Amino acid sequence: MSSVHANAYVPKSRIAKWFESRLPIAGLVHSSFIAYPVPRNLNYFWTFGAILSAFLGIQIITGVWLAMHYEPSATRAFESVEHIMRDVNYGWLLRYAHANGASMFFVAVYVHMFRALYYGSYKAPREVLYILGVVIYLLMMATAFLGYTLPWGQMSFWGATVITNILAAIPVVGDTIQSLLWGGYSVGNPTINRFFSLHYLLPWMIAGVVVLHVWALHVTGQNNPTGIPIKSGKDAVPFTPYATIKDVFATVVFMILFAWFIFYQPNYLGHADNYVAANPAVTPAHIVPEWYFLPFYAILRAVPSKLGGVILMFSAVLILAFAPWLDTSRVRSANYRPIYRQFFWVFAAVTVILGWLGSKPPEGGYVIASQICTFYYFAHFLLVMPLVGLFETPKAMPGSILESVTGPGKQISGSGMPTGAAASPTTKG
Amino acid sequence: MANTSAAPAGTAPQDGTRRDFMFLATGAGLAVGAGAVAWPLVASMAPDSATIAAGAPIDVDLSPITDGQIINVFWRGKLIFVRKLTEKEVGDMKGVPQGQLIEPAAFDSRVKKGHDQWLVVYGNCTHLGCVPIGHQGNFEGWACPCHGSQFDAVGRVRRGPAPINLPIPPYAFQTDAKIRIGEEGGKAAA
Numbered sequence: 367m368s369s370v371h372a373n374a375y376v377p378k379s380r381i382a383k384w385f386e387s388r389l390p391i392a393g394l395v396h397s398s399f400i401a402y403p404v405p406r407n408l409n410y411f412w413t414f415g416a417i418l419s420a421f422l423g424i425q426i427i428t429g430v431w432l433a434m435h436y437e438p439s440a441t442r443a444f445e446s447v448e449h450i451m452r453d454v455n456y457g458w459l460l461r462y463a464h465a466n467g468a469s470m471f472f473v474a475v476y477v478h479m480f481r482a483l484y485y486g487s488y489k490a491p492r493e494v495l496y497i498l499g500v501v502i503y504l505l506m507m508a509t510a511f512l513g514y515t516l517p518w519g520q521m522s523f524w525g526a527t528v529i530t531n532i533l534a535a536i537p538v539v540g541d542t543i544q545s546l547l548w549g550g551y552s553v554g555n556p557t558i559n560r561f562f563s564l565h566y567l568l569p570w571m572i573a574g575v576v577v578l579h580v581w582a583l584h585v586t587g588q589n590n591p592t593g594i595p596i597k598s599g600k601d602a603v604p605f606t607p608y609a610t611i612k613d614v615f616a617t618v619v620f621m622i623l624f625a626w627f628i629f630y631q632p633n634y635l636g637h638a639d640n641y642v643a644a645n646p647a648v649t650p651a652h653i654v655p656e657w658y659f660l661p662f663y664a665i666l667r668a669v670p671s672k673l674g675g676v677i678l679m680f681s682a683v684l685i686l687a688f689a690p691w692l693d694t695s696r697v698r699s700a701n702y703r704p705i706y707r708q709f710f711w712v713f714a715a716v717t718v719i720l721g722w723l724g725s726k727p728p729e730g731g732y733v734i735a736s737q738i739c740t741f742y743y744f745a746h747f748l749l750v751m752p753l754v755g756l757f758e759t760p761k762a763m764p765g766s767i768l769e770s771v772t773g774p775g776k777q778i779s780g781s782g783m784p785t786g787a788a789a790s791p792t793t794k795g
Numbered sequence: 796m797a798n799t800s801a802a803p804a805g806t807a808p809q810d811g812t813r814r815d816f817m818f819l820a821t822g823a824g825l826a827v828g829a830g831a832v833a834w835p836l837v838a839s840m841a842p843d844s845a846t847i848a849a850g851a852p853i854d855v856d857l858s859p860i861t862d863g864q865i866i867n868v869f870w871r872g873k874l875i876f877v878r879k880l881t882e883k884e885v886g887d888m889k890g891v892p893q894g895q896l897i898e899p900a901a902f903d904s905r906v907k908k909g910h911d912q913w914l915v916v917y918g919n920c921t922h923l924g925c926v927p928i929g930h931q932g933n934f935e936g937w938a939c940p941c942h943g944s945q946f947d948a949v950g951r952v953r954r955g956p957a958p959i960n961l962p963i964p965p966y967a968f969q970t971d972a973k974i975r976i977g978e979e980g981g982k983a984a985a
Contacts, residue, residue, distance in 0.1 A: 368915075524925060528941065546840040552872035560840065647874055653941045659864040667942055670955040672922055675902045678907040728943040794867060 375401075383385075385710040398584055403602035404609045405590035407771050411481040412588065412609075414474050418615050419531035421471040422576065426569050428464040434517070438562035440555040443518035444643040462632040463624075468510050468622045469635045475503060483689070486548045486698030487589040489599060495582035498575055505572045507683070510656065512565035518558060519640030520650045526553045526561070528653070529640035530562050531665075535676045552646070592770045593698025594763060601767035642647030652727065660724030661717050665743065667728045668736035678740065685747045702761045706754045713746040852977030854969065857913065865929040867918060870976045874918035874936060875964055876937075876950075877974075884948040885911050886937055897952045898959050905949040905960075907968060914948040915974065916961040927961075937961075 377383045386392055435454050437446040450457035479499070482488055488496035506619035515526040530553060534544040547557025587596060596602050603609075627634065635657060639650040655663050662679050669675040685692075700707040720739045726732040764770040850871040857877070860866055867880040880888070885902075893899040906914060920927050925941035932938030932954075934947035945954040950961035965979040 524941075527919070528923040528925065531919075533924075545842065546837065548842070549840060550842045550846045550872055554872045556843070556846065646869070646872070647926065649928075649940055651924060651940050667956070672956055672958045676957065728941075 385515060385630075396707045397628060397784070398580075398605075399548055399610070400604065400606040402605040403583065403587070403596060403599075404605050404768050405588055405596055405602060406603045406608075407590050407592060407767050408588065408609070408612075409591055410612075410616055411477065411485075412590075414478040414481065414614050415583075416609070416613035417474045417617050417620050418471065418478060419576070420621075421467055421474060422569070422572060425464065425471060426469050426573075428460050429566070429569065431460050431463055433566065434561075438516065438559050440558050442643070443516060443558055447517045459628070462628045464634060465515075465636065466627040469656070469658065470620070471506065473494070474620070474624075475506060476658070477780060478505070478713065479686075484700050485591060486593055486695075486700065487695070488690045489693065490690065491586045492589065495579060495586055495689060497687050498579040498582055501682075502572055502575050502579060503686075504683065505568055505575065507587065507659070509565060509568040509572065510658065512568065513560045514656060515558065515561050516565060516618070517640060518644045520642045520644060521637045521653070523553060523644030523646065524649055524653050525655060526557060530557075532676050532679075535673050537673070545755075546709075589698060590767060591699060591701060592764060592767060593734050594767055594770070596769075597766050649779040654725055657721065657725075659720070661720035661743075662724070664720040664736045665740045666723035667724075668733065668740040682740075682743060685744070689747065689751065692751040694752050695758065695760070696755075697760040702763055703758055704755075704761060706750070709746065709750045709754060712742070714751070716742045716746075843983060850977070852975050855974050855976060856972065857974060858972045862912075863930075870964065871959075873964075876914070876916050876918045876929070876961075876977060878911050878914040878916075878929075878948075879915060880948055882938070887935060888947060888949045891947065891951075895953075897955065900951055900960055905951065905963065907966075910968060912969075913974075913983065914949050915966050915976065916963055920944050920957050920985075921959045921961060964966040 375386075375393040377386045377392065382392065400596050432450065435450045435457060437443060447461070447501065450461050454460075482496060482499065511525070511529060515522045530544050530547050533547065534540040535713065536543065546559065547560070548554070549560060554772065637650075637654070642650075654660070662682055666675045666679040669678055695703060695706065697703055700710050716739045723732055723736045723739065765774065824922035829984055850892075853868070855868055855877060858877075860877065860879045861883070862879055863881045865876050868875045868877060888905075889902045894903070900910075905916075906912075918926055920939040920941065922939065922942050922944050925939050926938030927939040927944065927946060929937055932945035934953045936945065936947040936950065936953070938945045941955070942956050943954070944952060946957070946961055947953050950963075952958070952960050964976055966974050966976040967979055968979050969975050
């Protein structure tokens with residue numbers, strides 16, 4: 367069995383040899399997803415990449431099927447969504463899976479981002495990998511916004527109105543961009559038609575950037591909870607079966623949460639107002655975006671200036687891309703950074719509080735609290751990240767990934783790469 | 796460029812210049828071609844001629860509107876409020892000191908001459924486009940449910956985040972009881 371985990375792919379049959387010499391795709395899959403060395407100390411935070419891939423697939427499949435029944439027009443969209451819910455076989459399942467799938471996609475991406483920020487996965491040599499992740503996140507936000515407008519309910523219509531008005535705040539070119547998005551003098555039939563087209567386009571762009579993201583990952587290798595790179599074969603285990611099974615197991619567990627929402631709380635994350643057809647004469651009394659945009663919505667409303675709020679909101683996302691250069695510490699994992707770790711948890715709490723504030727009306731104490739939290743959000747990137755790295759004394763690091771698992775000085779025989787994990791299947795890995 | 800190291804020995808010098816010409820001509824052709832492809836793609840997203848044609852001026856009959864009432868009309872898909880001010884509101888609005896306004900605007904600039912009781916404004920908040928609710932807020936005007944902006948009885952912004960007053964669409968009185976929206980002084984709006 368030990369030869370199973372050999373590094374290089376060797377085609378066995380004549381057909382496999384013939385094919386491999388013409389298109390070496392089997393070898394690429396083997397080196398990327400079978401023999402690929404994975405740090406042996408990865409925890410469950412590292413399974414969210416696989417969960418996200420699963421959700422990209424779920425969203426594309428349910429979306430393609432929904433598009434067979436949906437009509438992207440201002441007069442027919444709302445009715446066609448009800449048609450899907452009432453008349454189409456399993457239409458309710460397709461739609462609830464797609465709507466809740468978007469929310470689960472964001473749950474998973476926020477855990478994934480938390481992992482990257484806590485364990486310092488954005489630091490050298492993974493800057494490009496990380497920035498590609500920020501690009502995917504931006505594309506996800508655009509896709510989710512466009513998708514939310516398509517049922518053409520009250521929240522859809524007013525969400526589209528508010529967001530396109532945000533873009534109009536951009537100096538000089540704002541009005542032109544707004545007019546090109548609307549295709550008219552206001553949000554209307556041409557708008558929903560092109561939003562549907564773009565909503566269908568962007569997921570394929572996400573898929574393309576995901577390929578680059580995984581490619582960059584397989585060049586630099588995965589980070590791990592210690593932040594120490596793989597130094598020897600004993601620090602790693604082969605991707606298959608270790609990471610494969612763990613990823614699939616975590617994905618299945620996550621699907622239980624997904625299924626619970628679909629079958630028991632399908633509308634919990636939505637808004638009742640979106641079951642009222644779009645009416646351009648009446649704004650819902652309390653207009654809020656979907657939960658995954660709430661922290662940014664709170665930042666937008668924290669500033670009593672239109673352009674200022676818009677600039678801060680976009681900056682709040684874009685500043686993520688600068689983290690590799692704002693953080694001055696050489697230690698990746700916050701596990702070994704006693705001061706930064708405390709600041710980080712405050713930052714995580716502030717982000718959640720901003721989300722809560724985004725769901726509240728823009729009045730009195732909520733506005734003041736939003737302003738304080740917005741200040742802290744930016745201070746984390748612009749003050750804490752650069753300064754703490756300069757003054758902090760990190761904790762003692764383990765000598766290697768293996769040592770962090772087995773304790774200092776202990777040695778284990780076998781395991782790891784590339785001799786074959788089957789040699790000691792009981793070893794913790 | 797004529798002496799690039801890539802030119803193999805013994806090649807006549809004019810070969811280099813021919814290659815330069817090919818290189819520049821191809822590059823220029825590509826740039827023009829890319830522009831020629833991009834232009835119709837972008838232009839097709841602009842409002843089409845049917846949408847523009849549907850944006851012709853509309854007439855609004857004012858006679859059924861009572862004192863203090865606000866009605867909604869749509870022109871070019873945009874919501875417009877037509878409001879008949881009460882005598883008290885006219886008096887209050889004339890009395891507002893300009894210093895208190897975010898975007899100072901005299902009462903006379905908000906209404907048409909000789910028609911002090913009639914206000915015609917776009918009905919979308921100048922912040923992010925929500926519809927402010929009439930007869931709410933602290934200024935006898937509108938309050939926006941989305942982000943808390945408030946406007947007074949003649950649509951002047953009194954509390955942010957809205958940066959400017961509710962804009963006034965082009966309109967003109969045809970008679971004392973009829974206005975035409977989309978036309979000002981006999982000239983159609985662009």
